[in-house]
Amino acid sequence: MANVPIIDCDIHPEATKENPLDPFVPESAREALRQGLGGAPGAGYSNPFGVTRRDAECKDPLKVGVDHLDKYGIHYGILQPPGMKVSLTLQIDAGNALARAWNDWQINTWLAADKRFLGSVCINLNDPAEAIKEIRRSGVHPQMVQVNVGGESRDLYGHRRYFPIYESMSDMNLPLCLHPGSEGSLDSATPVGRPSTYFEWHTAIPLTFQAHLISMVTEGVFEKFPKMKLVLCEGGIAWLCHTMWRLDKNFKALRSTTPWLRRAPSEYIFDHVRLTTQPLEEPAVPEQLLTIFEILHAERTLMFATDFPHWDFDEPNRTLPRATPPELKRRIFYDNAAELYGLPKLPATLPTTTSSRPVAVGVTA
Amino acid sequence: MSNPIDPNTKPLPIDTSYGMENRAIDHAFKIAFESQPPKAKVGKRVTVCAANELQPGQRRIVEVPPHSIGVFNIDGKFHAIRNVCPHYGAPLCQGSVHATHKPADVHQYEVALQGRVLRCPWHGWEFDIPTGKGLYDKNSRVMTYPVEVDAKGDIIVTV
Numbered sequence: 001m002a003n004v005p006i007i008d009c010d011i012h013p014e015a016t017k018e019n020p021l022d023p024f025v026p027e028s029a030r031e032a033l034r035q036g037l038g039g040a041p042g043a044g045y046s047n048p049f050g051v052t053r054r055d056a057e058c059k060d061p062l063k064v065g066v067d068h069l070d071k072y073g074i075h076y077g078i079l080q081p082p083g084m085k086v087s088l089t090l091q092i093d094a095g096n097a098l099a100r101a102w103n104d105w106q107i108n109t110w111l112a113a114d115k116r117f118l119g120s121v122c123i124n125l126n127d128p129a130e131a132i133k134e135i136r137r138s139g140v141h142p143q144m145v146q147v148n149v150g151g152e153s154r155d156l157y158g159h160r161r162y163f164p165i166y167e168s169m170s171d172m173n174l175p176l177c178l179h180p181g182s183e184g185s186l187d188s189a190t191p192v193g194r195p196s197t198y199f200e201w202h203t204a205i206p207l208t209f210q211a212h213l214i215s216m217v218t219e220g221v222f223e224k225f226p227k228m229k230l231v232l233c234e235g236g237i238a239w240l241c242h243t244m245w246r247l248d249k250n251f252k253a254l255r256s257t258t259p260w261l262r263r264a265p266s267e268y269i270f271d272h273v274r275l276t277t278q279p280l281e282e283p284a285v286p287e288q289l290l291t292i293f294e295i296l297h298a299e300r301t302l303m304f305a306t307d308f309p310h311w312d313f314d315e316p317n318r319t320l321p322r323a324t325p326p327e328l329k330r331r332i333f334y335d336n337a338a339e340l341y342g343l344p345k346l347p348a349t350l351p352t353t354t355s356s357r358p359v360a361v362g363v364t365a
Numbered sequence: 366m367s368n369p370i371d372p373n374t375k376p377l378p379i380d381t382s383y384g385m386e387n388r389a390i391d392h393a394f395k396i397a398f399e400s401q402p403p404k405a406k407v408g409k410r411v412t413v414c415a416a417n418e419l420q421p422g423q424r425r426i427v428e429v430p431p432h433s434i435g436v437f438n439i440d441g442k443f444h445a446i447r448n449v450c451p452h453y454g455a456p457l458c459q460g461s462v463h464a465t466h467k468p469a470d471v472h473q474y475e476v477a478l479q480g481r482v483l484r485c486p487w488h489g490w491e492f493d494i495p496t497g498k499g500l501y502d503k504n505s506r507v508m509t510y511p512v513e514v515d516a517k518g519d520i521i522v523t524v
Binding site for chain 2: 255
């Protein structure tokens with residue numbers, strides 16, 4: 001090539017420790033970048049200050065049994081494994097393999113270690129036939145109590161492509177649990193654009209929940225599968241008052257466009273949908289939550305959750321407003337979940353929450 | 366790793382029995398399909414117009430203070446219904462008349478009540494004209510009135 005002059009149009013330089021980018025970043029932007037504000041869509045959203053509590057971890061079933069279940073007097077703890085997001089796996093066979101792996105991992109490690117742990121079946125929604133096989137394979141384990149999926153999905157969860165999956169879950173009495181999961185990794189996390197910060201993204205999670213719930217109700221999932229139950233986990237609760245009222249209001253005029261709905265939308269919600277508490281909204285006047293509880297029929301629909309060991313963990317002794325009636329507390333802390341998941345009833349005389357007496361942490365037998 | 370699944374049957378969750386009896390919309394359509402005419406009553410007999418002035422598909426609103434009443438010709442039969450929507454008091458009888466879908470299986474559309482569903486001009490709530498039944502809940506109903514054609518060929522509403 002000696003006689004031919006060359007221009008190379010594609011060479012990739014890298015910044016290194018010896019030749020860093022930092023000195024060229026304006027002082028004013030350095031802290032912002034350190035706080036994760038340089039994120040791009042492919043990277044997803046995570047808490048720049050850490051998703052996990054600094055004083056806790058959730059890696060060893062025996063340690064969690066002591067540090068969390070024993071500490072608070074928790075009778076059962078339902079696992080929400082990372083496998084809830086396998087449906088986002090681009091390659092379908094890999095997604096199927098991961099779903100299977102997360103289920104066997106739960107069964108062989110966590111569920112085997114402590115009977116108080118209950119598992120969630122992970123499935124790959126992109127391969128309904130394999131998802132059904134996996135539900136039938138893993139779902140029979142006595143400690144597997146539900147199927148869980150993330151909020152990000154290719155279609156709204158009322159879409160009929162999911163119906164065969166719902167049919168198999170219904171057959172096995174396994175509820176569907178919707179949990180936040182990488183919203184924004186396929187499309188925007190909001191209908192009108194990508195949030196800039198984790199703060200913005202995390203606050204907007206109920207948008208996805210609303211979209212899926214409205215879809216499932218109006219598309220007739222609960223008419224088609226009368227035994228189907230939906231758990232809305234970690235999506236907040238107060239928004240449901242509005243969504244429910246708006247559904248009922250619109251139903252009066254638009255029912256004819258979904259003629260399979262034979263009851264007011266809110267009635268399907270009360271019968272088929274359960275909510276978990278964490279992260280429970282914290283109004284300046286805590287007692288205002290009691291009105292929300294009343295509107296949402298919390299005595300039937302609300303189930304306690306901590307989100308252990310994440311940063312926005314709700315502490316059992318401090319979560320509900322002080323004025324919450326004891327019977328309602330009992331329903332929220334135990335009975336509603338026990339009824340949904342078919343867990344033993346406990347005698348009414350049993351204390352529903354642990355006393356506020358401090359309990360030694362990390363003590364082993 | 367061998368298959369770790371324990372095939373023991375698990376306790377089945379309590380099946381909160383599905384509230385078939387609460388299917389408000391089925392109830393609403395049952396009333397509409399039964400099409401019971403309004404009960405005969407003693408009251409003021411109001412002449413609306415000659416029967417041949419109100420052709421099928423047409424309507425006329427008559428003021429009988431303090432009442433406002435819509436009279437409709439549906440396939441040659443006359444029906445009278447109060448011109449007040451029970452929601453916000455809108456002039457119901459100014460709404461469009463059309464068909465609707467009756468309750469059906471999921472993703473099935475079965476046309477019903479062709480030409481006899483009145484859609485409120487304000488918020489679009491649906492009512493069955495002959496029975497006054499609201500088609501969106503269990504109990505709401507708009508007052509209907511007996512209609513007859515007298516010997517002279519006039520439409521008479523008893524209010």
